[in-house]
Amino acid sequence: MQIWEDFLGDPLILKGLRFLIWIIFIVLCIGFLRKWAKRRIENVNFRYKAQKGIEVIGYLLIAILILVTFTMESVKDYTIIIGLFTAGLTFTLQELILSIAGSFYIFFVRVYKPGDRIEINNIMGDVIDIDSIYTTIMEMGEWVSSDNYSGRIVKISNAFVFKGPIKNYSMDFPFVWDELNILVTFDSDVELAKNIIMDCSNDLLADYVDKSKANWEKMVERYYIENAKLDPTIAMRLTDNWVELNLRYITDYKLRRSTKHKLFESIGQSILATKGKVVLASTTLQLLKIPEVDVAVK
Template structure:
């Protein structure tokens, strides 16, 4: 009986400590509920995208509940709740600017659908495939740097979500998962140019037929959604005359993840077809034409 009385006396004499303990218990309760909810969603939802979005939504809701709990608990009453929010916001806005921007960025990414896991983006000068978006960071598998074309470098990059407010975001796959690519082909003067054009266009249409067909439907959706003019998605060929050769410029549309492999197939198929023309079409290379060699006279018998 004396123990119970002593506990009551201690509680009455230390209200601040008791309040902190109650607050921590509430925080622990919210964290446990969030973790259990995430675990249930992970088991019940089979669709990967829906499971990921639901778990991120629960995580954001947990942060909001913890912030509201802190504000309400330490404000003392509902009367001072608004004042507490103002003071609390002003304090953390100064000391935790980057963290606040990151949290706001995660909400913005989630609601506006700026990008999602699986998208290929370029942000803050870093290009890669998004593999995760959490409350603070966007995690990417980096592309490029010391490796050529669109190959993975092997580095995993964590980038603050705050960067969505600080500069442009290039999304390679949202709405329109295709990109335009091109390469130049040097054809030697004296070649059968009409035959060369037929070869390049024929191979381009054969190799790129699936991309062209699928991209047309996607491009129509983009035109209907945004204020943008229609564009040519079929392979196009432009010719330029220069000092050394006739330059063929092939422009075409391709899946954003298959740019390097597609360019390799196009070049190899064109090379084979040109070889079968038996010299009617020839690839050019840089050449130097020597106009005149100056005459050099040496008198070996002349003495000083």
């Protein structure tokens, strides 16, 4: 009992306990106010910002509490405690520290924001939330083809912003280049096929091209990057079986799948309307008859 009384009688221990109690109290208040805002605020955008504001204010209070607690008396009284505390954080909480640092980096550098479509740590999806430790993503791909949601919500540590590349599909330039291949037979009118593909792509992609040009001019002014061709282009390639016409075009990053569908549908209908002048190619197999052999057995 005497040891316990001496332990509690130490002013440093009492100050440390008070500090811990205040930390727990602030964390509980943050959680309570976030839940209150979630229940009472109906506007989704305002509710999200309010929750983030509560969280930031709470962490600022914790930072102020740390400064006040460890600077009220002589620094020499806390040299050992601070040293051990720092060593413990560095060894056991390095991932947590990196995650918190990553959250500040994400917010201040604007690496990405809620609503952006990104790919990080080989996971692609739309960012739906960013907190002090995790980035929450609505996953795309995996067993689902093209740019469709898989239905899984993925939480990624914010520390990953320091560990690898981050692919942002929507920051500064919300357009992506895509391609599709049209295969026609060798006896088709290839020039007519090219004209059909270009006419269909120009009709469907005119709005994307006009909007992307304005955005690309800002990209050229801001970054060290050369100007790029944004209008649809066609490249032809001859194979053993057919003529391959490769269409390269630009589209909205959220409408890549639907744009490709519309292009295929429009080009297919236009080719059928040529009444055989352009024929879509397909893989064919030619079966040869084995010659008959007469075998005489004596």
